[in-house]
Amino acid sequence: MISVVVPVKDVKPYLGQCLSSILTQSYKDIEVICIDDGSTDGSSDILKKFSKSDVRVVLISHNKSLGVSAARNAGLKIARGEFVTFVD
Secondary structure, three states: OEEEEEEEOOOHHHHHHHHHHHHOOOOOOEEEEEEEEOOOOOHHHHHHHHHHHOOOEEEEEEOOOOOHHHHHHHHHHHOOOOEEEEOO
């Protein structure tokens, strides 16, 4: 399995395309760990939609922005893959 960690902070215009691109890859044994780092633009709604429609999407939400390093570390803590990559 490959774990894909996606820190998210106010990227609503790009988020749907980003997640769709990850999830439609030919390699299917992945988990996509999305960390909502206190988004205020509706990104969290998109994340919830994807996590409900695809079991490979895991959602972590921070109530306030902790920064990209904290978001990445939160994803690393729960990653189950043999390999881990980041999509920013």
